[in-house]
Amino acid sequence: MSRRASPLPLAVSVGEPSGVGVDVTLAAFERRQVLDLPTFFLIADPEMVASRAERLGLDVQVRTIGRPSECGADARFFDVLPLVNHHSEAPGRPDPANAAGTIEAIDRATRLVLEGSAGAIVTNPIDKKALYDAGFRHPGHTEYLADLCTNLTGQACQPVMLLTGPDLSCVPVTIHIPLADVPAALTSELILSTARIVARDLRARFGLERPRLAVSGLNPHAGERGAIGHEDENIIRPAVEILRTEGFDVVGPLPGDTMFHPEARARYDVALCMYHDQALIPAKTLAFDETVNVTLGLPIIRTSPDHGTAADLAGTGTARPNSFIAALRLAGRMAGATEAEQDAAA
Numbered sequence: 001m002s003r004r005a006s007p008l009p010l011a012v013s014v015g016e017p018s019g020v021g022v023d024v025t026l027a028a029f030e031r032r033q034v035l036d037l038p039t040f041f042l043i044a045d046p047e048m049v050a051s052r053a054e055r056l057g058l059d060v061q062v063r064t065i066g067r068p069s070e071c072g073a074d075a076r077f078f079d080v081l082p083l084v085n086h087h088s089e090a091p092g093r094p095d096p097a098n099a100a101g102t103i104e105a106i107d108r109a110t111r112l113v114l115e116g117s118a119g120a121i122v123t124n125p126i127d128k129k130a131l132y133d134a135g136f137r138h139p140g141h142t143e144y145l146a147d148l149c150t151n152l153t154g155q156a157c158q159p160v161m162l163l164t165g166p167d168l169s170c171v172p173v174t175i176h177i178p179l180a181d182v183p184a185a186l187t188s189e190l191i192l193s194t195a196r197i198v199a200r201d202l203r204a205r206f207g208l209e210r211p212r213l214a215v216s217g218l219n220p221h222a223g224e225r226g227a228i229g230h231e232d233e234n235i236i237r238p239a240v241e242i243l244r245t246e247g248f249d250v251v252g253p254l255p256g257d258t259m260f261h262p263e264a265r266a267r268y269d270v271a272l273c274m275y276h277d278q279a280l281i282p283a284k285t286l287a288f289d290e291t292v293n294v295t296l297g298l299p300i301i302r303t304s305p306d307h308g309t310a311a312d313l314a315g316t317g318t319a320r321p322n323s324f325i326a327a328l329r330l331a332g333r334m335a336g337a338t339e340a341e342q343d344a345a346a
């Protein structure tokens, strides 16, 4: 992937206001020069941001901007594109009353990227339950962004969650569903469509010409040749075989417990796992502070820190901004690569 940084600013959505999103965004802003971070603005309630900065004892001056093109005009200021909906500043106390502003920030960021005013969206974590309690009908950003992009562009998209860190990239094929629902949701078609999106986007967005895919099993020992569960032989293996006939570099189904040690990881570029925790446990265990959540399959670039709202740390100044910073950097590189490709095609 070209290392050119995007000249377009990145749109950062505020996320759950009672969480650490604003804390890590402010911390990244404070280090922007020393770390040479891409230019970004936050879509948030400016009063809430100023009050969190004060609580954290940060000497940050919040400036309200009217559009992304004003971002970075004066590097001293922390640029905030204001929400229409108000956000209250109550660390550690999620409140469904804040949901409208949280969703507005995601919507606005997505539209700005689609219209070409921002290079990518970097989302801060949402408190999913607080949004559900306010009537939000999507499991998480990943699924919501796909619906939003489908509605805004008229082109159906299947979202794919990728967790990528220094030593492991992995994808949960089923995402935010109860574990008990996984076997019924797992189909060969879902594995096939996910793998095709992963291979396409790793090539287009990460410059991996022919990514090596490793597909996990679902059951212990990948089903022990059919003796411990049937999904591995009846659903996963046929999908792997079809992918191979289509020319993909793919192995599997591999036993989930032995595909994440260093020697095994050296044999693939991305692991396709069958459910959320099968993918996210190794990713966060290996590199909680450096792993980034990327949504593939969208017409926009979206990254996010791997962690959640960390409500216990909000407003304390102890949340580490590393994963958020990694999300900013990756979004900047991905957007820069896309713009470079567009330049080359022009």
Ligand SMILES: NC(=O)C1=CN([C@@H]2O[C@H](COP(=O)(O)OP(=O)(O)OC[C@H]3O[C@@H](n4cnc5c(N)ncnc54)[C@H](O)[C@@H]3O)[C@@H](O)[C@H]2O)C=CC1
Pocket: 020, 024, 124, 125, 126, 127, 128, 129, 141, 293, 304, 305, 306, 307, 308, 309, 310, 311, 312, 313, 318, 319, 320, 321, 322
């Ligand atoms: N992209 C998103 O919007 C995501 C949202 N969530 C949401 O976050 C909420 C809380 O989820 P949890 O499972 O508790 O995960 P969490 O990541 O918020 O917290 C897990 C543990 O890690 C610590 N931690 C998290 N981020 C940290 C940081 N930056 N620095 C230092 N320590 C940190 C927390 O203090 C806590 O002990 C849930 O509502 C969940 O739905 C979770 C993951 C991603």
Ligand SMILES: NCC(=O)COP(=O)(O)O
Pocket: 126, 139, 140, 141, 142, 143, 280, 293, 304
């Ligand atoms: N555990 C990852 C997670 O929940 C992230 O979800 P999303 O909001 O990025 O879809």
